[in-house]
Amino acid sequence: MKFESATIKDIAKALNLSTSTVSRALRGSYEISSETKKQVLEYAEKINYRPNPIALSLKERRTRAIGVVVSEIANNFFSQAINGIESIAYNRGYHVIITQSHESHEREKVNVEHMAARGVDGLLISLSSESVDIAHLRELHEKGMPIVFFDRVSDEIETHTVTANNYWGSYHATEHLIYQEFKRIAHITASPHLSITRERLEGYKDALAKHNIPFREDLIRYCPHGGMKVPEVEEAIGSLMKAKNKPDAFFGGGDRLTMTCFGILKRMKLKKEPGFIGFTNTAVGDLFSPAITVIKQPAFEIGQSATEFLIQMIESKRPITEFQHKVLETELVIRESSKKEAVAKREA
Amino acid sequence: MKFESATIKDIAKALNLSTSTVSRALRGSYEISSETKKQVLEYAEKINYRPNPIALSLKERRTRAIGVVVSEIANNFFSQAINGIESIAYNRGYHVIITQSHESHEREKVNVEHMAARGVDGLLISLSSESVDIAHLRELHEKGMPIVFFDRVSDEIETHTVTANNYWGSYHATEHLIYQEFKRIAHITASPHLSITRERLEGYKDALAKHNIPFREDLIRYCPHGGMKVPEVEEAIGSLMKAKNKPDAFFGGGDRLTMTCFGILKRMKLKKEPGFIGFTNTAVGDLFSPAITVIKQPAFEIGQSATEFLIQMIESKRPITEFQHKVLETELVIRESSKKEAVAKREA
DNA sequence: TTCGGTGCCGGAATCGTTTGCGCAAATAAA
DNA sequence: TTTATTTGCGCAAACGATTCCGGCACCGAA
Numbered sequence: 171m172k173f174e175s176a177t178i179k180d181i182a183k184a185l186n187l188s189t190s191t192v193s194r195a196l197r198g199s200y201e202i203s204s205e206t207k208k209q210v211l212e213y214a215e216k217i218n219y220r221p222n223p224i225a226l227s228l229k230e231r232r233t234r235a236i237g238v239v240v241s242e243i244a245n246n247f248f249s250q251a252i253n254g255i256e257s258i259a260y261n262r263g264y265h266v267i268i269t270q271s272h273e274s275h276e277r278e279k280v281n282v283e284h285m286a287a288r289g290v291d292g293l294l295i296s297l298s299s300e301s302v303d304i305a306h307l308r309e310l311h312e313k314g315m316p317i318v319f320f321d322r323v324s325d326e327i328e329t330h331t332v333t334a335n336n337y338w339g340s341y342h343a344t345e346h347l348i349y350q351e352f353k354r355i356a357h358i359t360a361s362p363h364l365s366i367t368r369e370r371l372e373g374y375k376d377a378l379a380k381h382n383i384p385f386r387e388d389l390i391r392y393c394p395h396g397g398m399k400v401p402e403v404e405e406a407i408g409s410l411m412k413a414k415n416k417p418d419a420f421f422g423g424g425d426r427l428t429m430t431c432f433g434i435l436k437r438m439k440l441k442k443e444p445g446f447i448g449f450t451n452t453a454v455g456d457l458f459s460p461a462i463t464v465i466k467q468p469a470f471e472i473g474q475s476a477t478e479f480l481i482q483m484i485e486s487k488r489p490i491t492e493f494q495h496k497v498l499e500t501e502l503v504i505r506e507s508s509k510k511e512a513v514a515k516r517e518a
Numbered sequence: 519m520k521f522e523s524a525t526i527k528d529i530a531k532a533l534n535l536s537t538s539t540v541s542r543a544l545r546g547s548y549e550i551s552s553e554t555k556k557q558v559l560e561y562a563e564k565i566n567y568r569p570n571p572i573a574l575s576l577k578e579r580r581t582r583a584i585g586v587v588v589s590e591i592a593n594n595f596f597s598q599a600i601n602g603i604e605s606i607a608y609n610r611g612y613h614v615i616i617t618q619s620h621e622s623h624e625r626e627k628v629n630v631e632h633m634a635a636r637g638v639d640g641l642l643i644s645l646s647s648e649s650v651d652i653a654h655l656r657e658l659h660e661k662g663m664p665i666v667f668f669d670r671v672s673d674e675i676e677t678h679t680v681t682a683n684n685y686w687g688s689y690h691a692t693e694h695l696i697y698q699e700f701k702r703i704a705h706i707t708a709s710p711h712l713s714i715t716r717e718r719l720e721g722y723k724d725a726l727a728k729h730n731i732p733f734r735e736d737l738i739r740y741c742p743h744g745g746m747k748v749p750e751v752e753e754a755i756g757s758l759m760k761a762k763n764k765p766d767a768f769f770g771g772g773d774r775l776t777m778t779c780f781g782i783l784k785r786m787k788l789k790k791e792p793g794f795i796g797f798t799n800t801a802v803g804d805l806f807s808p809a810i811t812v813i814k815q816p817a818f819e820i821g822q823s824a825t826e827f828l829i830q831m832i833e834s835k836r837p838i839t840e841f842q843h844k845v846l847e848t849e850l851v852i853r854e855s856s857k858k859e860a861v862a863k864r865e866a
Numbered sequence: 867t868t869c870g871g872t873g874c875c876g877g878a879a880t881c882g883t884t885t886g887c888g889c890a891a892a893t894a895a896a
Numbered sequence: 897t898t899t900a901t902t903t904g905c906g907c908a909a910a911c912g913a914t915t916c917c918g919g920c921a922c923c924g925a926a
Contacts, residue, residue: 175635175661177882188906193884203904223635224575225882228911233572243600243616249592256618265632268591268616270604284613287523287571313523433805457781459807525912536876541914551874573912576881 176217185209196221227289235265236480237285239295241273241396246451247425247469248296251320254473255294262481264291273395275300282306292316292480297324299361299396316483320476321467323365330479332496334467336366339500340373343421343447343465346502348381350510352419352445356389356410358403358431359423360396367392370423370449389417397426400434407434419508422448432462432507446507456505463508468498524565533557544569575637583613584828585633587643589621589744594799595773595817596644599668602821603642610829612639621743623648630654640664640828645672647709647744664831668824669815671713678827680844682815684714687848688721691769691795691813694850696729698858700767700793704737704758706751706779707771708744715740718771718797737765745774748782755782767856770796780810780855794855804853811856816846 178196182189187206195202195210196219213219227233236259240248252268259266267285271278278298283306285293293315297304304324311317311327323331347355357374360367375385391406393399410417420435422428428448435444436459447463455462475496483490526544530537535554543550543558544567550558561567575581584607588596600616607614615633619626626646631654633641641663645652652672659665659675671679695703705722708715723733739754741747758765768783770776776796783792784807795811803810823844831838 178884179882189883190885190907191905193882194905197884201904206904220631220635222576222637222882224572224581224637225911226884227572228570228576228881229883229885231911242597243591244594244597246592249590249597252591253618265636266617269614270601283568284571287568288613289572429802429805433802436805454777454781454806457777457784457806458802459805459809461807526914527912537913538877538915539875542875545914549874554874570912573881574914576883576911577913577915579881 175222176219177222178219180217181210181213181219185213231289232291233289234263235267235288235290236292236294236477236484237267237269237282237290239269239271239278239281239293239298241271241296241298242398242426243268243270245425246453247321247467250451250469251296251473251476254470255477256473257470258474258477258481264481271298271301273299273398275303279306282310286310286315292318292484294318294320294476294480296321297364299364299394302363314489316480318476318480318483320472321366325365328493330476330483330493330495332472332476332479332498333365333369334472334500335497336369336500337373337376339449339465339467339502340370340421340423341377342373342500342502343449343463344374344377345381346463346504347419347421347445347447347508348377348383350419350445350508352510353383354386354389354415354417355419355421355445356391356417357421357423358391358393358406358427360392360427361394362392367423374421388413393427396424397422397428397430400430403427403430404434407431407438411438411440416442417444418442419445419447422446422450424448425450425452428462428464432458445510455503458507460507461505463505464503466501466503468500471498523570524567525570526567528565529558529561529567533561579637580639581637582611583615583636583638584640584642584825584832585615585617585630585636585638587617587619587626587629587633587641587646589619589644589646590746590774591616591618593773594801595669595815598799598817599644599821599824602818603825604821605818606822606825606829612829619646619649621647621746623651627654630658634658634663640666640832642666642668642824642828644669645712647712647742650711662837664828666824666828666831668820669714673713676841678824678831678841678843680820680824680827680846681713681717682820682848683845684717684848685721685724687797687813687815687850688718688769688771689725690721690848690850691797691811692722692725693729694811694852695767695769695793695795695856696725696731698767698793698856700858701731702734702737702763702765703767703769703793704739704765705769705771706739706741706754706775708740708775709742710740715771722769736761741775744772745770745776745778748778751775751778752782755779755786759786759788764790765792766790767793767795770794770798772796773798773800776810776812780806793858803851806855808855809853811853812851814849814851816848819846 178189178192182192192210195207238255243249256266269281275298278301304326308327318330320332323333378385393402393406395402397403422431428450432446449465451466451469455464526537526540530540540558543555586603591597604614617629623646626649652674656675666678668680671681726733741750741754743750745751770779776798797813799814799817803812
C-alpha cells in the first residue's frame with residue numbers, strides 16, 4: 171500500500187522542461203518567462219501539485235513544525251494550553267505535534283528525541299513530574315534547538331519561560347481558606363522537584379506565616395504521580411485523616427490531583443466535611459457537589475505566549491541572549507467547597 | 519538558529535570509508551568485514567550517530583507515523599481514545615500525530631492534507647460534525663492512503679471502522695429512563711449527519727417504541743456544534759422548557775453535549791428537576807450533583823482496535839478488500855441523576 | 867599461467883526539491 | 897558587423913541515507 175503524489179519531475183516531463191525551470195516557475199522567479207510560468211502554474215494546478223514537505227525539510231533543514239510535550243492531554247489545563255498553542259502556531263504557518271509524557275521521564279526523553287530527529291523547529295515543554303535530570307534537553311538546547319518552557323519550568327536551561335503566578339495563586343487560595351476560618355489546611359501536591367510544586371508550596375507557607383499560623387510539614391503530602399495513581403492519593407489522604415489532629419481543609423496542588431483528591435474525600439463520606447480548594451482548569455467546577463472552589467490558570471494564554479516566544483526564537487537570525495520569564499495571573503473562583511458556613515450547613 | 523546532527527558522511531570521512539560501506543556496516547551487512555563493522559559501530563556510538571528520519575522518509579517513502587484527527591482533545595472520550603491509540607502505536611514502532619478539527623470541516627481538511635503531504639503512513643479519523651462532504655478523504659483513500667474511521671464513521675469510504683455500540687447504548691439508556699417512569703424524554707444531540715447521532719437516535723426511538731411511547735420529533739434538538747457553543751444548547755433546552763408539555767428527562771447525545779446540557783439545567787434551578795442521562799466518558803461523574811448517570815464508551819479499546827486495523831493495513835503487501843466493522847459494547851453507569859425517587863426526593 | 871570464485875569495498879543513482887553556475891540565443895550598444 | 901548585455905533555461909550539486917552494480921585483490925583449481 172503506498173501513496174503517490176505528483177512531483178516536480180512529472181510537471182517537467184509533461185511540459186518538456188527541466189525540473190529547475192519548473193521549480194523556479196512555481197516560485198515565480200523573474201528568470202522565467204511569463205509564458206512558461208503560466209503553463210507550469212496551470213498544469214500544476216490541474217494535477218493538484220503539492221511540494222513534498224519531506225524533501226523540503228531535507229533540503230531546508232526546517233520543518234515548520236513545533237513539538238509539544240505535556241504530561242497528559244486529558245488534563246484540563248493542558249488541553250486548554252494546547253488550544254492556545256495551536257491558535258498562534260497555525261496563524262504563523264506552523265504545525266503542532268503533540269506528545270504526552272504520562273509523567274514518565276523516559277517517555278519524555280523518547281518523545282523529545284524523536285521530535286528532534288524528525289526535525290521540529292522548536293520545542294514547547296512542560297516537564298514530567300519524574301524529570302529531575304534534564305540532560306536530554308540541555309544537550310538539544312546546546313546544539314541550538316529553540317526550547318520554551320511553560321507551566322513546569324527548569325532553571326537549568328537558560329530560555330524563555332511562561333507560567334502562571336503559582337505563588338500568588340496559592341497564596342490567595344490559602345489566605346481564602348484562612349479567612350474562612352479553616353485552621354489546619356492540608357496541601358496535597360505533586361512531585362517536590364517540579365517548579366509548580368515549589369512555587370505553590372511557597373505561596374501556601376507565606377500565607378500561613380502572614381496569618382501567624384505555624385507551618386506543619388505533616389500537613390503536606392507529595393504525590394509523585396500527580397494524581398494519576400489513585401492509590402497514591404488515597405494513601406496520602408488516609409494518612410492525614412488517621413492523625414490525631416485531622417486537617418479541616420484540603421488544598422490540591424494540580425489539576426489531576428485536585429480531581430482525584432476531591433473524589434476520594436467525597437467517597438469517604440466524612441461526618442465532618444473538610445473545606446476544599448484546588449488548582450484546576452475544569453469547566454464544570456460548578457456542577458460538582460459541593461461546587462468546587464478553584465484556582466484557575468490562564469492556560470490558553472500561557473500556550474499562546476509560549477508559542478509566540480518560541481516562534482520568535484526560531485525565526486531569529488542571531489542567537490537570543492535575553493530571556494523573558496512571563497508570569498500570568500491566576501483567578502480564584504470561589505464556590506461552595508471552601509466556605510465554612512456552607513460546610514457547616516451541609517454537616518447539619 | 520539551527521541544529522546539526524552527525525551524518526553518515528561524517529563517519530565515512532573520519533574513518534576513510536565510503537558512505538555505502540558505513541551504511542552497510544551500520545545495518546550489519548555480511549559484505550563488510552567484522553573489523554570494519556566494529557570500527558564503524560564504535561565511532562557511531564561515540565559521536566552518538568542517529569540516522570536522519572527525514573532522509574529515510576524521503577528514500578523509503580514511509581514515515582512510521584500515523585495521523586489522528588479528532589474534534590477536540592479536551593473531550594474525555596477522545597483523550598482516552600488517543601491513549602489507546604498511543605499504547606498500540608508506540609509498541610509497534612509508530613509515532614502518533616494528533617490534530618484537532620474543532621468540529622470544523624475546513625480545519626479537518628487542512629489537517630488531513632497536511633498530514634498526508636507530510637507523509638503519515640495512515641490516518642485515524644473521527645469526523646467533524648460539519649463534515650458532510652468527505653471528498654478530501656475519498657481522494658486520499660483512492661490514492662492508497664490507509665484510513666480507519668473510529669467513533670464517527672462514514673459509509674462513503676470502504677474501510678475498517680471501530681465504534682461503540684451506540685444503538686444499544688442509547689436503547690438501554692432510554693429504556694432505563696422509561697423504567698424510572700419518565701414519560702417525556704428529550705434527546706439533545708449533535709449534528710444529524712454524524713453516524714453517532716443517527717445510531718443513538720435510532721436506539722432512542724426503538725426503546726420508546728418497545729414501550730409503546732410515541733416518538734415525538736419536538737423532543738429532539740440538534741446542536742450542530744456538539745456542545746461546544748453553549749448558547750446553542752441553551753437555546754435548545756430553553757425552547758424545550760417553554761413548551762406546554764415540558765420534558766421530564768433529558769438524554770445527552772455526546773460527551774461535550776452531556777456536560778454542557780447538565781450544566782445549563784443545573785444553572786436553571788428548576789423547581790421540578792428533570793431526570794438526566796448522557797453519553798460521556800468523564801471520570802468524575804460521581805462527583806457531580808446529582809451524580810450523573812452515563813453511557814460510557816470503551817474509548818481506550820476503540821483507540822486500540824482502530825490502530826491495530828490501521829497498522830495491519832499499512833503493513834499489508836496487497837490491497838485489503840475485506841473490511842471489518844468492529845463494534846464495542848458501551849456501559850450504562852447508573853447514578854442519581856436518572857432515578858425517579860432520587861429526583862423526587864431532591865424536589866421535596 | 868590462467869580462470870573462476872569469493873571477500874570486501876567504492877561509485878553512483880535514487881528519493882523531491884532548490885539553487886549556483888553556465889550556456890545559448892536574442893537584443894542592444896558600439 | 898562586432899561586441900556586450902540581457903533573457904530564458906538546463907546541468908548538476910546538495911540535503912542524508914540506501915542499494916544496485918561493478919571492481920580489485922587474493923585464493924585455489926586446472
